Amino acid sequence: MTETSAWVIFxxxxxxxxxLLTNFxxxxxxxxxxxxxxxxxxxxxAVIFVMTMTTMLNYVIYHFVLVPxxxxxxxxxxxxxxxxxxxxLVEMFVERFSPRLYFAxxxxxPLITVNCAILGASLFMIIRNYSFIQSVGFGLGAGIxxxxxxxxxxxxxxxxxxxxxxxxxxxxxISMVVTGVLAMAFMGFAGMVSxx
Amino acid sequence: MKVLLKVFEAVRPTFExxxxxxxxxxxxxxxxxxxxxxxxxxxxxxxxxxLDVKRLMSMVIIALLPSIAASFYFxxxxxxAMIIVSYAAGGAVEVIFAIVRKENINEGFLVxxxxxxxxxxxxxxxxxxGLGVAFGVFVGKELFGGTGxxxxxxxxxxxxxxxxxxxxxxxxxxLEPSRDLAGRLLQYVDASSVDxxxxxxxxALAKQGEFASLSHQLFGSVSGSAGETSAIAIILxxxxxxxxxxxxxxxxxxxxxxxxxxxxxLHYAHPxxxxxxxxxxxxxxxxxxxxxxxTDPVSSPISNAGKWCYxxxxxCVTVLIRGFTGYVEGVTFAILLGNIFAPILDEMVIAVRIxxxxxxx
Numbered sequence: 001m002t003e004t005s006a007w008v009i010f011x012x013x014x015x016x017x018x019x020l021l022t023n024f025x026x027x028x029x030x031x032x033x034x035x036x037x038x039x040x041x042x043x044x045x046a047v048i049f050v051m052t053m054t055t056m057l058n059y060v061i062y063h064f065v066l067v068p069x070x071x072x073x074x075x076x077x078x079x080x081x082x083x084x085x086x087x088x089l090v091e092m093f094v095e096r097f098s099p100r101l102y103f104a105x106x107x108x109x110p111l112i113t114v115n116c117a118i119l120g121a122s123l124f125m126i127i128r129n130y131s132f133i134q135s136v137g138f139g140l141g142a143g144i145x146x147x148x149x150x151x152x153x154x155x156x157x158x159x160x161x162x163x164x165x166x167x168x169x170x171x172x173x174i175s176m177v178v179t180g181v182l183a184m185a186f187m188g189f190a191g192m193v194s195x196x
Numbered sequence: 197m198k199v200l201l202k203v204f205e206a207v208r209p210t211f212e213x214x215x216x217x218x219x220x221x222x223x224x225x226x227x228x229x230x231x232x233x234x235x236x237x238x239x240x241x242x243x244x245x246x247l248d249v250k251r252l253m254s255m256v257i258i259a260l261l262p263s264i265a266a267s268f269y270f271x272x273x274x275x276x277a278m279i280i281v282s283y284a285a286g287g288a289v290e291v292i293f294a295i296v297r298k299e300n301i302n303e304g305f306l307v308x309x310x311x312x313x314x315x316x317x318x319x320x321x322x323x324x325x326g327l328g329v330a331f332g333v334f335v336g337k338e339l340f341g342g343t344g345x346x347x348x349x350x351x352x353x354x355x356x357x358x359x360x361x362x363x364x365x366x367x368x369x370x371l372e373p374s375r376d377l378a379g380r381l382l383q384y385v386d387a388s389s390v391d392x393x394x395x396x397x398x399x400a401l402a403k404q405g406e407f408a409s410l411s412h413q414l415f416g417s418v419s420g421s422a423g424e425t426s427a428i429a430i431i432l433x434x435x436x437x438x439x440x441x442x443x444x445x446x447x448x449x450x451x452x453x454x455x456x457x458x459x460x461x462l463h464y465a466h467p468x469x470x471x472x473x474x475x476x477x478x479x480x481x482x483x484x485x486x487x488x489x490x491t492d493p494v495s496s497p498i499s500n501a502g503k504w505c506y507x508x509x510x511x512c513v514t515v516l517i518r519g520f521t522g523y524v525e526g527v528t529f530a531i532l533l534g535n536i537f538a539p540i541l542d543e544m545v546i547a548v549r550i551x552x553x554x555x556x557x
Contacts, residue, residue, distance in 0.1 A: 037543055155539035156347050164341025166297065177339060181348055184356050185536055188513075188529025191522025 006137030009130070013141025015189040019117050021147040021182055026117030030150050031175050033108065040154035041110040044147025048140065050090065050112050051121050054083050055139030058122040059132055066156060079122045086183075087113045117146055221294035221301050252442055252493075256307045259437045260488065262429035263314060270373035271318040273384040275422055278313035285326035286312070286333045293338045304343030308333065311351040311488060314423025315481060315528075316358070317369035324362060328354040328447050347475040348535045349495050355528050367524075370397055372417040399480045399524040402471050413478040424484040434487030444489035446500055450507020451486040451514075452477065458515045471520040482514060485527035495535040501548075502541040510534040511540075 019025050026047075033043045058079050066072050091109050095102045102109075112118060121142045125135045156178050165174050211223040267275050286309045294301045312329045331355025337346040359366045396419045398408035408418050416426025424430070438444035456477060462470040470476070477483070490496060491512055497506050510530045517526025 037540070076316065078400055152536050152540060155543060156536065158543070159347060159539040163345040163347070165339060166341075169339055174339060177472060178347065181335065181353060181532070182536055183531055184353075184360060185532040187356075187360055188517050188523065188533070189521060192516065192520050 004134065006133045009134050010137035010141035011192075013138050014145040014148065015186065016192055018145040018149060018186055019120060019142040020146050021179070021186045023120065024183075025120040026115050026146060027177050027179075029108075029111060029115050030146075030179070033111075034150050034154040034157055034175065037151065037154045037158060038044050039108070040105070040150045041147075043111075044150050046112055047115065047117070047146050048143035050083070050087060051118055051143035051146070052084055052136065052139040053090075054079075054118055054126050055121050055142075056132075057082055057086060058126060059130075059135045062126060075123075075126065076119075079119055083118055083122075084113045086182065088159065117142070152182060163165055209411060218295055221299065222291055224300055233302045241458075253304060253307050253438050255442045255557065256488070257310060257548050259433035259442070260310055260314070260423070262432045263423040263426065263484070264310070264427035266416050266429040267314060267318070270416055270425060271371050271422055272374070274318060275313065275459060277322060277384075278316065278318070278320075278422070279310065281322045281325045282313045282329045283309040286329040289330050289333045289338060290325075293342070299342070302343035302553055304337070305333065308337070308350045310334055311423075312354055315351060315355050315421050315484065315489075317366060318371045318422045319369040320358075320365065321369075324365065328358040330354075331357045344494055347539075348532060349489055349492050352489060352528055352532050352535075355480045356532055359528065367400075372419060373417045373425065397480065397524065399518065402475075402479070405468075406470060407475060408479075409474060410478060413475070421481055421484075422482040427478040430487060434483070437487060437491070443487060444493075444496070444503055446503040447491050447496055447507045450504050451482075451490060451511040454508040454511030455482065455515055456511075458512050461520060462515060466519065471514065476515075476518070480518075480525045481527040485510075485531055489527075490534060495538060497538045497542045497545075498540050499545040501545045502538070504533050505541045505545075506538055509525075509537060 013019065017023075020027070020030060029043060033041050061078060061082060062072075062075060066075060066078065071078075087109060091102075094109070122140055124142075125138055127139075130138055153175065157175065160174065160178075169177070207223070211220045232397055264275075286305055290301055290305050293299075293494075309329065312332065314327060316325060316328070318341055329351075332350040332352070336348050336350035336353030336358075337343065340346045342357070366479075398413065398418050401408065404413060412418050414427045418425050434443065434448070437447050438448065456473050459470055459473045459476050465471060471479075486507075490507065497503050513530040513533055514526045523529070
């Protein structure tokens, strides 16, 4: 797998292997925060940034700390701790240096800690044996893919205000149906570039 | 006509108060099919125009006539069976929803039920036609409240579902078109007659470097989905739609223009992957999709700038899917993706406009 270029992995993570629409990771915040386009863009940007940074950090920690000391079985706990610590750090930095961005992101920054897509990206990176550059491409691509998906769902949900959804399907149910159609349409890219 | 009117008048009470009250939507649909309704519109879309939803739909049906005729000519009486199954299965979903939700039956289904068989391989098993159209109407339209409120094109949702759920059958149910002068007007040919079963569409053959002749594609005597093979018939109907302004020219020009442009560039860069532009324009479902599927006023963007972006996106994605993915045809996926992006495109156009107004003070 090491011969695939980072660029290919980047494209694949957005389209063919969209972390949300093919692996269905990060569904909770995807459904919860897609009511409005503005908030979905905020959350999407935050995910792009955190996902890229944490895959890089976790790569370094995994290959230079966990593997040499034979602590690979601790990877889940360590990854989650790294993600949580990183998000806290970012929050403090952003609050200190750019209050405007801090208020724009609001609650979403801390929420990202529990977004399973972030942890998923780090774990995929380990399973698929990516090199450092590939990991960066993957993290950035997966983040952008997630952001694109949530912004699209937010747009559709905003348009759905004019729809007349049957009572049992209102709310989360119809969002799930829309997500299914989204995933169907993204299947069209299958085979364009492929990673595992 | 008077006799018919009397019949309707006579049975009206049974449907309005009597035993068959539950089937009132069915009665009203039948009545409206023959006579203009005496009531005003109660559900969206409301348009202040002599061109109401029903006549809009009739225009599309009229525009489809050349393609329907071509599909009869090349693929025979099986088309009749497919259209009947499509109307029956999709209509059943529509009627059940109307009865349960106590609403009127939407006019939109007339078009969906006709479009759907035209974008399917002509030798597809009939139960799949029924399943596909039922899924498309159910998930693509009725769950959102019916005509005018759907987010996606119902026929495309149905086709996308079929091509993902039964990929083998969907890619192997092509019929060899008849090459006789009389066509197949009086023949019923399906997958059981092996000699008529064809292996591949021009697009699939092109992946192996074999190009069908352009004149065959213009005329329609190539293998492919029932209504998409005859380019001339589609253009005839499409120009009618554009002239009556039922279809927006921006979408059509956006799709075909961007397709030609990107296709041309990629043809010079990767001639082994992307064929000549003119050939690709007439191949597969591109023309049919551009004129009849993408121009659906409900699932495409509302603003004009949004329509341009929407068309350009569909055209580019089609080229990319055709040239670089495992699929030979990408129009279905491309238009569905366009539907998905449509609200965001509108939103972006509005945001840009607001910013411009603000800066002008």
